[in-house]
Amino acid sequence: MELVKVFICEDESIVREGLRDMIPWEKYGCEFVGDAPDGEMALPMIRKLQPDILITDITMPFMDGLSLSKTVLTELPNIKIIVISGYNDFEYARKAIEIGVEQYLLKPVTKADMISAIENTRKKISEENEQKDYLSQYEQEFKKFERLSHRSFFEKLVEGSLSVQEIYEEANKLHLNLSADGYNIVIFSIQDLNKASYTDDAANVTDDLLNHFLQYPNYILFRCNLLSYAVLIKGDSDRLDQLQENCVKMIKEHCEGSPKALDWYVAVGIKTNRLSGLSSCYADANRAFAYRHILPNQHILIAEQLKAVEYVPTETEINTIDAGKFDPMIIRYFVQTGTINEVETFADQYISGLEGSLHSILFRYYLLVSIRVNVELALKETGVPSEVIASDLPSCEKTDTVEDAREYFKNMLNVAIRLREDEIQKQSNDITDTALSYINEHYSDPDISLDSVAEAINISSNYLSALFSNKVGLSFVEYITKKRMAKAKQLLRSTSKRSGEIAFEIGYKDPRYFSFVFKKYQGVTPSQYRNGEA
Numbered sequence: 001m002e003l004v005k006v007f008i009c010e011d012e013s014i015v016r017e018g019l020r021d022m023i024p025w026e027k028y029g030c031e032f033v034g035d036a037p038d039g040e041m042a043l044p045m046i047r048k049l050q051p052d053i054l055i056t057d058i059t060m061p062f063m064d065g066l067s068l069s070k071t072v073l074t075e076l077p078n079i080k081i082i083v084i085s086g087y088n089d090f091e092y093a094r095k096a097i098e099i100g101v102e103q104y105l106l107k108p109v110t111k112a113d114m115i116s117a118i119e120n121t122r123k124k125i126s127e128e129n130e131q132k133d134y135l136s137q138y139e140q141e142f143k144k145f146e147r148l149s150h151r152s153f154f155e156k157l158v159e160g161s162l163s164v165q166e167i168y169e170e171a172n173k174l175h176l177n178l179s180a181d182g183y184n185i186v187i188f189s190i191q192d193l194n195k196a197s198y199t200d201d202a203a204n205v206t207d208d209l210l211n212h213f214l215q216y217p218n219y220i221l222f223r224c225n226l227l228s229y230a231v232l233i234k235g236d237s238d239r240l241d242q243l244q245e246n247c248v249k250m251i252k253e254h255c256e257g258s259p260k261a262l263d264w265y266v267a268v269g270i271k272t273n274r275l276s277g278l279s280s281c282y283a284d285a286n287r288a289f290a291y292r293h294i295l296p297n298q299h300i301l302i303a304e305q306l307k308a309v310e311y312v313p314t315e316t317e318i319n320t321i322d323a324g325k326f327d328p329m330i331i332r333y334f335v336q337t338g339t340i341n342e343v344e345t346f347a348d349q350y351i352s353g354l355e356g357s358l359h360s361i362l363f364r365y366y367l368l369v370s371i372r373v374n375v376e377l378a379l380k381e382t383g384v385p386s387e388v389i390a391s392d393l394p395s396c397e398k399t400d401t402v403e404d405a406r407e408y409f410k411n412m413l414n415v416a417i418r419l420r421e422d423e424i425q426k427q428s429n430d431i432t433d434t435a436l437s438y439i440n441e442h443y444s445d446p447d448i449s450l451d452s453v454a455e456a457i458n459i460s461s462n463y464l465s466a467l468f469s470n471k472v473g474l475s476f477v478e479y480i481t482k483k484r485m486a487k488a489k490q491l492l493r494s495t496s497k498r499s500g501e502i503a504f505e506i507g508y509k510d511p512r513y514f515s516f517v518f519k520k521y522q523g524v525t526p527s528q529y530r531n532g533e534a
Helices: 013-022 039-049 065-075 090-099 111-143 148-159 164-173 200-213 237-256 275-290 303-308 315-319 329-337 340-352 361-382 386-392 402-442 450-456 461-472 476-494 499-506 511-522 526-530
Strands: 004-009 030-036 053-057 080-085 103-106 182-192 219-225 228-235 262-268 300-302
Touching: 004 013, 004 039, 004 111, 013 030, 013 111, 030 039, 039 053, 039 065, 053 065, 053 111, 065 080, 065 090, 080 090, 080 111, 090 103, 103 111, 111 511, 148 164, 148 219, 148 228, 148 275, 164 275, 182 200, 182 237, 182 275, 200 219, 200 228, 200 237, 200 262, 200 461, 228 237, 228 275, 237 262, 262 275, 262 303, 275 300, 275 303, 275 340, 300 303, 329 340, 329 361, 329 402, 340 402, 361 386, 361 402, 386 402, 402 450, 402 461, 402 476, 450 461, 450 476, 461 476, 476 499, 476 511, 476 526, 499 511, 499 526, 511 526
Parallel strands: 004 030, 004 053, 053 080, 080 103, 262 300
Antiparallel strands: 182 228, 182 262, 219 228
């Protein structure tokens, strides 16, 4: 147990030395760290020693005890002060209480009185520290997983559906500080080289990266979808470029430092100095992100650079295009990982790279057949049933012009992504239902965690976290806590079990932490709830 530090300020040397010497400080969990004959001499010593308890007389030369107490409490608000006084005067006591003095003792102070005051004060310090520890633990548990309310807010923010006033109001409710001179958005995804979903390798790198970002107030993270995150960068205009560079560097270092090669991409939007410009900034980042399908070997995609480049092939390049050698995996990869919002950019860039050759009817026909075959293969690999693919994919009825081919291509991709999303949603629901069934059976296990549930149902914890919050509307910890609190309320009202017994029964190793969480959740203590106070 950490010792509580005590400092004494008393102008009468006999009293001061008596207090110092008559109490076996360590026996009562304390450490005597110093003393002074008046407030003026005591103040610099207190600032240096940072005691937990100050014992001070009221009447002293140069600076009296009340003045000292007021100054010390302003600088060290957590310090506990015990005042000793020779005056049985209510006015002195009233002023002491107003200032925030912990206890008021009248002289002569006996050893028993002082020990009792010190023990009570030390107990209060211990309880307050315990509450701080519980609060820290509680906040860490809930901050570890992205809250749905945050994701919902950021979705509306980047859609541009909120006014500036609404942005600030919503951000204040979520305790998010968005004030800054400039902003930018970076989108990133980290996946295994051969799979469209998270593996343990990709999940571990992502978790490390997310925890790393949480250390910096200039970066605010939110999830875009199951497989990608966004970083809202905010800061002074003259620092924004450096913040952006550091953000990209962090992602690159984490991915390239992985023991296994990963499929990772970073897209950087175009900075803005207005909150209202974030939707445009996000759209720029998203367009740049779509280029990962066109430029698979380029991991860092900068919107400003891509915007300045026109991807139009030269005449020589057009004449040397060999359709048989054109990599069909680009189509498959897009169908498996692309989004509806990326179809326009991807299709335009893909077609523009072949536009010269597309004037040939035979080449155009060959290309569209190849696209159809590879879309079907990609959907089958994702798990979409063959009969659904055959019935839902559009047929190639009209390809008289390059524009016809382009529109067919876009339509094909839109339908394919919808089919993929429907299948993923079905699989996600099955996974989430399995997870919920497991959690409902094991929520009272004190060692249950997102990792243990993910391991039990054989899925990555990061992927499960995303699926879970999407379907349930709560993070894993929020759901577990809700289940435990519901059971606790039922047991408190329907049984005579003690609070500690209930805590162990519903999965809390520490009964006092259970009481802390219950009060946070319900607004009253377990005993108050049992007595019908809520």
